[in-house]
Amino acid sequence: MTGTTVGARAPRLTLRRRRQLAGALFALPAVALVAGLIAVPIGQAIYYSFTQWDGLTSTWIGPSTWTQAFHNPNLWTALENNAWLLLAVPFALGLPLLIAMLLHQRVIGWKIFRSIYFLPTAISWVVLGLVAERFFAFQGTLNSLLHFFGLTHVNTNMLGYESTALSALGITFVFTMIGTNTMLFLTGLATLDTSLEEAARIDGAGRWRIFRHITLPHLSRFIQLAFVMTVIALFSALFSLIFVMTGGGPGYATTTMEFLIYQTGFAQGDFGTAALYGLILFVLTAIVGIVQLRLIGSDE
Amino acid sequence: MSLDTPPVAPEVPADRRARARRVGRGALFLVMIGVAVVMLYPFWVMIVDSLKSENQFLSGHGFSWASWRTLTSTIPIAQEVVSSTIICAVSILLILLVGLPAGFAFAKLRFRASGVIFLAIVSAMMVPLQAILMPEFVNITRLGLTGGYTGAVLVYAALGTPFSVFLFATYFRGVPDELIEAGIVDGLGYVGALWRLVVPIAIPAIATVTVLQFIQIWDDLLVGLLFIQNTSERPITVGLAVLAAGRTTSIPALMAGSLVSALPAMIVYLIFQRYLVKGLTMGIDR
Amino acid sequence: MAEITFHGVTKVFAGNVTAVDNLDLHVADGEFMVLVGPSGCGKTTALRMLAGLEEISAGTLSIGGRVVNHVLPKDRDVAMVFQNYALYPHMTVAQNMGFALKIRGESKAEVERKVREAAAILRLGEYLDRRPRALSGGQRQRVAMGRAIVRSPQAFLMDEPLSNLDAQLRVEMRVEIARIQRLLGVATVYVTHDQIEAMTMGDRVAVMRGGQLQQVAPPQVLYDHPANEFVAGFMGSPPMNLVRARTSPSRGGVGLAVGDQRLDVPGAYGASHDLPREEGAEVVLGVRPEDIDVVGSDVSGPTLKTRVERREALGAEILVHLSVADAGAASSVAYDEDVAVSRPTMLVARMAPQARVEVGDVLMVRLNEERLHFFDGTRGVTLRRGGA
Ligand SMILES: Nc1ncnc2c1ncn2[C@@H]1O[C@H](COP(=O)(O)OP(=O)(O)O)[C@@H](O)[C@H]1O
Ligand SMILES: [Mg+2]
Numbered sequence: 001m002t003g004t005t006v007g008a009r010a011p012r013l014t015l016r017r018r019r020q021l022a023g024a025l026f027a028l029p030a031v032a033l034v035a036g037l038i039a040v041p042i043g044q045a046i047y048y049s050f051t052q053w054d055g056l057t058s059t060w061i062g063p064s065t066w067t068q069a070f071h072n073p074n075l076w077t078a079l080e081n082n083a084w085l086l087l088a089v090p091f092a093l094g095l096p097l098l099i100a101m102l103l104h105q106r107v108i109g110w111k112i113f114r115s116i117y118f119l120p121t122a123i124s125w126v127v128l129g130l131v132a133e134r135f136f137a138f139q140g141t142l143n144s145l146l147h148f149f150g151l152t153h154v155n156t157n158m159l160g161y162e163s164t165a166l167s168a169l170g171i172t173f174v175f176t177m178i179g180t181n182t183m184l185f186l187t188g189l190a191t192l193d194t195s196l197e198e199a200a201r202i203d204g205a206g207r208w209r210i211f212r213h214i215t216l217p218h219l220s221r222f223i224q225l226a227f228v229m230t231v232i233a234l235f236s237a238l239f240s241l242i243f244v245m246t247g248g249g250p251g252y253a254t255t256t257m258e259f260l261i262y263q264t265g266f267a268q269g270d271f272g273t274a275a276l277y278g279l280i281l282f283v284l285t286a287i288v289g290i291v292q293l294r295l296i297g298s299d300e
Numbered sequence: 301m302s303l304d305t306p307p308v309a310p311e312v313p314a315d316r317r318a319r320a321r322r323v324g325r326g327a328l329f330l331v332m333i334g335v336a337v338v339m340l341y342p343f344w345v346m347i348v349d350s351l352k353s354e355n356q357f358l359s360g361h362g363f364s365w366a367s368w369r370t371l372t373s374t375i376p377i378a379q380e381v382v383s384s385t386i387i388c389a390v391s392i393l394l395i396l397l398v399g400l401p402a403g404f405a406f407a408k409l410r411f412r413a414s415g416v417i418f419l420a421i422v423s424a425m426m427v428p429l430q431a432i433l434m435p436e437f438v439n440i441t442r443l444g445l446t447g448g449y450t451g452a453v454l455v456y457a458a459l460g461t462p463f464s465v466f467l468f469a470t471y472f473r474g475v476p477d478e479l480i481e482a483g484i485v486d487g488l489g490y491v492g493a494l495w496r497l498v499v500p501i502a503i504p505a506i507a508t509v510t511v512l513q514f515i516q517i518w519d520d521l522l523v524g525l526l527f528i529q530n531t532s533e534r535p536i537t538v539g540l541a542v543l544a545a546g547r548t549t550s551i552p553a554l555m556a557g558s559l560v561s562a563l564p565a566m567i568v569y570l571i572f573q574r575y576l577v578k579g580l581t582m583g584i585d586r
Numbered sequence: 587m588a589e590i591t592f593h594g595v596t597k598v599f600a601g602n603v604t605a606v607d608n609l610d611l612h613v614a615d616g617e618f619m620v621l622v623g624p625s626g627c628g629k630t631t632a633l634r635m636l637a638g639l640e641e642i643s644a645g646t647l648s649i650g651g652r653v654v655n656h657v658l659p660k661d662r663d664v665a666m667v668f669q670n671y672a673l674y675p676h677m678t679v680a681q682n683m684g685f686a687l688k689i690r691g692e693s694k695a696e697v698e699r700k701v702r703e704a705a706a707i708l709r710l711g712e713y714l715d716r717r718p719r720a721l722s723g724g725q726r727q728r729v730a731m732g733r734a735i736v737r738s739p740q741a742f743l744m745d746e747p748l749s750n751l752d753a754q755l756r757v758e759m760r761v762e763i764a765r766i767q768r769l770l771g772v773a774t775v776y777v778t779h780d781q782i783e784a785m786t787m788g789d790r791v792a793v794m795r796g797g798q799l800q801q802v803a804p805p806q807v808l809y810d811h812p813a814n815e816f817v818a819g820f821m822g823s824p825p826m827n828l829v830r831a832r833t834s835p836s837r838g839g840v841g842l843a844v845g846d847q848r849l850d851v852p853g854a855y856g857a858s859h860d861l862p863r864e865e866g867a868e869v870v871l872g873v874r875p876e877d878i879d880v881v882g883s884d885v886s887g888p889t890l891k892t893r894v895e896r897r898e899a900l901g902a903e904i905l906v907h908l909s910v911a912d913a914g915a916a917s918s919v920a921y922d923e924d925v926a927v928s929r930p931t932m933l934v935a936r937m938a939p940q941a942r943v944e945v946g947d948v949l950m951v952r953l954n955e956e957r958l959h960f961f962d963g964t965r966g967v968t969l970r971r972g973g974a
Contacts, residue, residue, distance in 0.1 A: 021411070023410060024411045026405035034421050
């Protein structure tokens with residue numbers, strides 16, 4: 001046993017201080033990693049967006065880089081492409097909602113169906129892009145299907161034309177999102193109190209009414225989350241698909257913001273402009289991200 | 301099919317209603333099979349196309365193992381799978397090593413400004429790599445980390461850390477304070493409490509992070525493409541994407557390679573499905 | 587094993603909540619001390635300061651003569667039993683119990699021996715390889731006890747360890763914990779809000795309210811001689827009847843006006859209390875339910891005319907709720923409230939089940955004059971000649 005004085009004298013660290021110090025030390029590696037590889041680059045991007053930069057040397061130019069960038073038609077094409085792709089979002093949410101409702105009916109074998117529906121979620125979008133390319137190709141599945149349904153003289157090549165390539169990309173995107181969103185909605189449905197539905201049915205409510213007034217409101221948080229995740233994926237996860245399916249073409253037909261950044265930086269070596277584009281993308285996703293934080297935050 | 305039934309069900313004979321129900325269920329089943337066909341389509345394409353030689357593929361007739369037999373000479377698949385595995389394993393290990401203490405700290409060891417810092421880290425979840433791609437690339441290159449796996453691993457770890465910190469913190473908030481206090485009264489320090497009490501309890505959360513990150517990293521293209529310089533250290537997704545973009549490699553070989561690359565993630569996914577769902581809906585399903 | 591001393595111990599939480607206010611308390615070696623009081627009165631905080639889980643704002647706290655204000659929990663050598671047991675879910679019963687010893691670096695054989703010993707005392711032998719999840723509430727409670735016992739600590743600290751058990755098990759474990767504590771002779775501080783646990787388990791009981799210690803005494807002393815109105819009302823079930831009254835001294839004795847009735851307290855006895863002599867001073871009269879008897883109308887002494895409002899048969903006894911026949915001016919005092927609600931004066935009397943009383947009956951009752959309590963009308967302290 002230590003002497004009586006030891007416990008009486010205040011130590012260098014009080015209990016609370018000890019806890020706080022431990023907390024700070026435990027958090028430090030994560031903070032350092034995120035600060036060094038995410039926060040600092042954001043700052044750098046802001047700086048470099050005002051410079052002429054090739055990755056090695058940078059010369060300060062000033063705000064004119066921004067006015068120049070906004071006069072670049074490629075930026076507007078990319079933004080426009082992203083905007084058009086937003087049209088895919090309702091499908092990327094609606095189809096999974098429908099599929100989740102089907103699974104929720106729990107017909108025989110629904111668990112197997114569930115596993116099958118989610119399976120593509122595990123596959124790389126690189127691979128899905130390769131498959132999609134096969135689907136849309138001149139000798140691909142799409143044309144076979146059209147021929148099968150009697151449209152023998154139709155021969156599409158959606159990825160080959162500026163007018164249709166973006167649609168093909170959008171369709172592929174919808175397919176890739178089905179698994180994740182279905183999973184979200186099914187989880188949402190599982191938390192739905194069935195006694196509510198039963199009570200409504202006893203009250204004489206029809207299926208549509210039950211869906212509209214009970215199921216849908218209950219799912220609203222899940223739908224919001226799915227919406228945000230889908231939009232963010234749309235802005236920042238199409239790279240793999242574009243890389244293998246179109247390379248951004250034909251022309252700039254499938255060049256979205258994220259692909260434009262890659263091209264500007266690595267094909268044209270214009271690092272400064274690419275950093276600037278990155279900031280624009282950052283702002284776009286931040287807007288959606290704030291909505292997402294609201295969703296998560298409202299839980300605490 | 302009308303979804304709207306009248307408020308008061310008319311007098312329908314019981315057996316007729318039962319039959320209508322059976323027909324409805326049957327129709328439902330057919331629709332579900334239809335959806336299954338669509339969702340299995342990628343696998344069907346990969347399997348069928350990979351079972352052709354290049355000539356068979358072009359002519360559209362016949363099957364053979366030719367592409368599989370020559371796969372290792374067309375694509376350095378074994379080495380790519382090894383690369384992918386190493387990158388995944390080390391990145392996930394790093395994410396866990398960094399995320400677990402941080403999650404514990406934010407949930408249980410509140411320190412000065414910990415709330416704000418937590419919020420900042422969670423916000424980083426929303427930053428897409430493309431937004432900071434140029435500075436990141438230059439930084440990692442300048443540090444000379446694109447030579448081996450280090451650069452890619454660091455970037456993956458940084459991108460995965462915010463979510464894992466968020467998930468662990470949320471999970472640990474559900475652990476009663478008393479459990480940790482019991483450990484402290486029993487003689488543990490905070491490090492001991494973390495590794496001997498908190499981590500063993502967090503196995504489900506660890507599984508969730510591991511599975512999600514495994515699929516994420518295994519399937520990723522961008523980081524591997526830019527942050528690994530040597531072609532001999534390329535992960536499999538990058539290898540496939542580069543060959544595909546080059547448009548010189550035969551489709552059947554690519555499809556065979558794709559199948560090989562898809563297999564590990566699919567197996568992990570099928571085994572750990574429920575952790576995946578848990579991770580996705582973290583924070584909104586209670 | 588050691589004695590525990592709180593000397594002026596105070597805890598002020600951020601936001602200026604004084605959870606424990608200048609607490610002086612001495613727990614003798616081997617003593618079973620119960621800390622009791624309503625929820626939020628600072629019991630848990632006092633215990634957590636003792637365990638080292640909460641910092642002490644002022645005062646000194648010593649265990650075995652050593653001041654422990656700044657000693658880390660692990661160096662205090664105390665064992666704590668938590669309300670929710672806080673068993674380590676990933677460890678077996680044996681691992682749970684042996685964990686503290688393992689951390690201290692005791693040999694495997696030694697740990698195993700001590701765990702077996704404790705398990706024998708707690709009759710947990712056959713569950714040693716189970717995990718907490720596979721145990722019933724009572725068994726988990728025992729494991730939590732076991733975790734404390736194996737360490738042979740200087741003191742046991744228990745925070746409402748029985749509150750998560752159902753009523754029957756609670757009675758069983760009450761006996762069990764008291765038995766084990768006596769067997770081991772380790773100083774114990776036991777926190778509860780349940781006055782029955784306090785009465786049945788403690789060598790001495792410390793009653794707290796709003797962070798302040800009200801009275802420390804053996805259970806029976808608390809019951810018979812509460813230091814104030816709060817303690818009087820808190821201990822006992824149903825609680826002591828507390829009735830507002832006014833003094834009306836006469837003929838050398840003490841008279842009390844209860845509502846519009848006059849209650850005679852025979853002179854000799856009244857003198858032994860320090861009741862105010864002036865006319866109309868406000869006092870609170872306390873009488874336990876078992877000290878009220880039905881009598882005929884011709885009996886002298888402290889009698890009141892009442893009406894039966896409610897009758898609760900509990901099997902072994904009945905509780906009769908009586909309203910003091912009255913114009914409605916008087917009010918009773920609720921023990922846990924500072925503001926008395928104005929309502930007809932009610933008394934609860936405990937009677938034998940044979941007592942033939944029905945709702946609506948008008949009864950003359952006599953209060954046991956040997957066991958009347960008087961409290962100051964404003965401060966609530968017991969009025970007793972010779973103070974304290
Ligand atoms: N960590 C804390 N921060 C602020 N106030 C607290 C804290 N813990 C307890 N209190 C307050 O201190 C008082 C006493 O609490 P506690 O000791 O838990 O009471 P008991 O155990 O007797 O129910 C309460 O008013 C409570 O709200
Ligand atoms: Mg308490």
